[in-house]
Amino acid sequence: MLKFFKSHPILSMVFAIALVVTALFLVRFAVSTIVWSDPDPHQQPIAGWMTPRYVARSRQVQPEIVADALGLGRDGTGRRLTLDEIAVSQDRSLEELRLALEAAVRDARSETGD
Amino acid sequence: MTETLFGYVSSYGLPVIAISAFLSCLALPIPTFAVMLSGGAFAASGDLVLWQVLSTAYLAAVLGDQSGFQVGRWSGRAAIEFLARSPKKEALIARANASVARWGGAGVFLSTWLFAPLGPWVNLIAGAAGMPRLQFLAWDSTGEAIWVATYVGLGFLFGSRLPDLVELVGNWAGLISSIGISSVLGALLVRAAIRHRRRE
Known part of the structure; x- marks a missing residue:
């Protein structure tokens, strides 16, 4: 062999x-x-590459809740922006946006009783 | 690194999908499967449009494969004709051509989706071995349809956890490809061992 x-x-x-x-x-x-197969799908941290709509989908909340938390106008154009780009245009840090989003998602969940 | 890629797909959308699908068919090391998965994921979130993602990826992938095939035709034939001057190699090349004629269609088909890392090389070989263009196009476009629909579809359905999905699918694809390559090498070894024993 x-x-x-x-x-x-x-x-x-x-x-x-x-x-x-x-x-x-x-x-x-x-x-x-x-x-x-981790049963908690909400572990995924919010990251700069995500778009507001992606955040809404992955956290299972209405897109309007995310848009309001980021202070985005609802002009109906729906232009595609990442959180990184939004942070730069609003002169805020990504961390600030992340905290605002997490808080808004928590509020929305507690209202619907999730 | 993959996060940068997600950022490109969400910022620039369809052009990024087209470029990466095209270039990866020419053996450039781009994790196109991750681009396809994120294309599907951003279609599900409403940032991109599903049919546009599917058709862009499909057309770019088929075009990329056709380009690789054409490169194989141009450069491979000359190389083969040069090699075939020695009679020993001529027999070998004749055997290689025969096996492409026999297995080539299935090889092209499987290399577009099941063993995707081999795809670019199979395109070149098929072109160099003189596979008929229509036969190549038929197998290739069928295989790419499966590949694009599967990866974009998985992204669309399960993309709300995109980083985890890319890890899972990437490792699965790597596992399948390495099992395939190991099996072929193992079969070659077994064949050599049988010959070795006969000689003894």
Whole structure:
């Protein structure tokens, strides 16, 4: 057996590497499955890449609640902006926006009794 | 890094989806699956429009694959003709061409969605091996439809937890591809072992 592997060194080595990579992905996939099946979907922190509508959807609140918390006008244009861009245009920090959003989401939930 | 990518998709929308789908078919290392998932997620939130995301991604991916195929045709044929001057290699190349003719369609089909990391290379090989253009187009456009619909669809349905979804789907795709590659290599080793034993 060993003699055979020695007579095909490159193929054997590439195969061994492929097996290691497969094992690595198996572990990573198992971990991400456990993370995914976490029953609390509200753990996802609010981040700068998110749009107001994305925040509304991921926190399961009405888009108007998010728009009000960010002080966005409802001009009906619905231009796509990320929280990073909103923070810059309003001269506020992302952290400020995040706190305002979390508070608004909490209020909205307590009103609906969630 | 993926967060920067989400930011690009939400800020610039369809052009980012088109560019990344096109370039990833030419072997540029862009995590296009993450772009597709976020395209679906932002369509679900109402920031993008679902049919536009789907059709943009689909057209760009098929165009990208066609470009790779064409590059294979131009550069690969010359390289193969050069190699085929030696009679030993000529036999090898004839065998390679025969296996592309036999398995090429299925290979192109599977490399567009199930073993997506292999896609760009399969496009080049198919072009170089002289697969008929219409045959390539038919298998490729069917496979890409599955790929785009699956990834954008997953993003649309489960994208409210986009970072977790990208992790999960990325690891799943990596697992499937590495199992596929290991199986092919294992089969080659088994075949070599059988020959080895016969010789002894």
